[in-house]
Amino acid sequence: MGVEIEVNDLTKSFGKQLIWGDVSLTIPAGEICVMLGPSGTGKSVFLKTLIGLLKPDRGSIIIEGTDIASCSERELYEIRKLFGVLFQDGAMFGSMNLYDNIAFPLREHTKKSESEIRAIVMEKLDITGLIGTEHKLPGEISGGMRKRAGLARALVLDPEIVLFDEPDSGLDPVRTSFLNQLIVDLNAQIDATFLIVTHDINTARTVPDNIGLLYHKHLAMFGPREMLLSSEEPVVRQFLNAQKIGPIGMSEEKDADELAAESDQELPPLPPIPMQLEPSNGIARRSQREPGAWCREQGITPPPGSFEDNISMAPGA
Template sequence: MGVEIRVEGLTKSFGRQTIWQDVSLTLPAGEISVLLGPSGTGKSVFLKSLVGLLKPDRGHIWVGDRDLPRLPEAQLYDTRKLFGVLFQDGALFGSMNLYDNIAFPLREHTKKSEGEVKRIVMEKMEMVGLLGAEKKLPGEISGGMKKRAGLARALVLDPEILLVDEPDSGLDPVRTAYLNQLIVDLNSQINATFLIVTHDINTARTVPDNIGLLFRRELVMFGPREMLLSSEEPVVRQFLNARKVGPIGMSEEKDVSELEAEAKMGHDPGRLPPIPPQLMPSDGRVRPTQHAPGGWCAAHGVVPPPGSFIDDLGRNWVEEWPRYVAAMSPVGGGPAPGGFGQAGGGRPGAGAAP
């Protein structure tokens, strides 16, 4: 099971430039969280702070019962072994083949025999669909394969926390969809705590359990997926609708005169789109930490945008969910009649990725 991360009052500056301040959030153990925000808001800096590569100016990062910024170097080094990191460009060694790239953390941080190393590396390569590509160099493979190789390397030490920095960067929409499915499948298999930094709206709307948004050097919002996807916060609406109208400008934020001009013209960042069903694991099983569709909205008296939780076949998953869970549970004996559990068929979110 993954480890809970609690961030309290975190602030980071470079010289006189404040990147973000007083950031507080909790990444629930075993859940998938996504961090959104315009370019230049410090999302990658936040990831580097979480793993201890950058030290914040003030605040706490509790990984279990350890406060990362205050750990001695030896304990920090040991705590980092809880993390796996998929860097934006894969960060593979160009002179090493994929096998040696993936084996590198095991050879660097453990005393395992080459036989054990081979078993683990091949297991992780199979998990990400790279069996048969062991001898290829990074320069001989596609961007999507590089991402999967970087993901396999991040998994070899069996991390309890996985940080993923812009997995969609440089990928076409189809490869991004495949990678999203892989992330959901991995979370289902290893139950690690995931934090994904992304600009991809489809990823943010279909993959995570929780979403956060950084803007104007602050964390605007962080919480369950449905909370953000049903929010009337102007910056959230603008970002999710990918519109020019709203607080976000070309240089991150607009000045007062621009906002006043937009207000006079009566422009609106647009209504929020429907909340789609969440992407499910390929085998159709419900992840242990997954929440029922519409559960947060119902518990907080929020009416979601019209058309929410309805899949490509027109089924409302707020209504279908209890029957689906019963059909897919071990007690239920596996898939029930009516298409549940069939590949690409009855799963909520099945149409979100090929």
């Protein structure tokens, strides 16, 4: 089962440039969360800070009682064993075949025998649909297969937290759909805590249990998927519905003249909230809630057509 990540008042700068400040959220154990935001808002920096690759200016990140923002290197090393990371490009060693790439963390961090390593590697290859490709080099396979190989490597140490840094980057919509289904199936199988950084709106609308949005150097909102998909908050509504009207512009934030020119325009109606993607076997994940449950609990009427199997998943539909 995954572990909870508690983030309190986290702030990160590079020199005089503030990336984001006073970010506070709790990533629930075993759930799938997505972090969104316009380009350049520090989403990847957030992931690197969570795993201790970057030190925040202030704030805390509590994982199993340890604040990794201020702990010793020895404590950080132990906490990092809880993590698996899928990098944007897979980050495979080009001179190693897939088998050796995936076996690498086991050989570096455990004392397992080669027979034990082989059993684990073949299991992860099977989970990610890569059986039969283990002798290929990363340059001999497609981008989608490299992503899956990177995911297999992220899973070999049986992590309780898995971070995905733009897993859909460079993939076509069909491969992205396959990858999204794989992520949901994996969460159901291993019950780890998943955090996905993505720009893909369909992924954000259909995959996670919770959604966060980084914008203008702060966390605009974080909460259950239905909360953000029914939100009237302009920046959330604009981003999740892929609209031009709203506070986000080409350079992140629109200036006063641009906003004034839009003053007589209204954001289009919220599109229907789609059904959440379910595991392939049809058995609900532990953290999966009944469609519309959050809206009913909050007394909120979802947009017309929400939670219907046959609605279009496209933004603005």
